[in-house]
Amino acid sequence: MKLAEALILRAEQQKRLQQLGSRMIKNAKVQEGDSPAEDPNVLLSEYSRVSQEWVALVQRINRTNNVTPLDGFGSLADAIAVRDALRQRADIHRQLADAGLITQSAFSRNEIKFRSAVNVASMQKEADTLARAHRELDASIQSVNWTTELAA
Helix, strand or coil: CEHHHHHHHHHHHHHHHHHHHHHHHHCCCCCCCCCCCCCHHHHHHHHHHHHHHHHHHHHHHHHHHHHCEECCCEEHHHHHHHHHHHHHHHHHHHHHHHHHCCCCCCCCCCCCCCCCCCCHHHHHHHHHHHHHHHHHHHHHHHHHHHHCECCC
16 A cells, blocks of 8 residues: 555544544433434444554554655655644744734724734745745655555
8 A cells, every 4th residue: 555545544534533423422312212323332332443443554654754765854754844844834924924914994093003013025925935845845745655655
């Protein structure tokens, strides 16, 4: 199985676990004399099974990420950390640029006037640069994911 396929399976298992949890909660109590639409104990057993499969898959993904090289970054795991940091930095630059925008309404002369404490254009430009670096690194990671076999 390729690493990319394992990542897709991991996401499906996470969604399945959320759905099972929701169904368990909905069926945890019923009116006296009624029976639940689904047996929460059966759902809990399935949840435990899927959870164990998910843990094993995540462990294999992590092992694969740790031993797979990516030029310029060391391991794939290292590249993923850099990619995530780029996304966070781009997001905070964009949020800071948005927060620094001044929108004045001219209702009266006595209104409080605001000024930007940041260079909005510079923040936006840096956000764009970081977002581009994030996209490029993410494309490299995705490429490796589709060519790398999942570790045992």
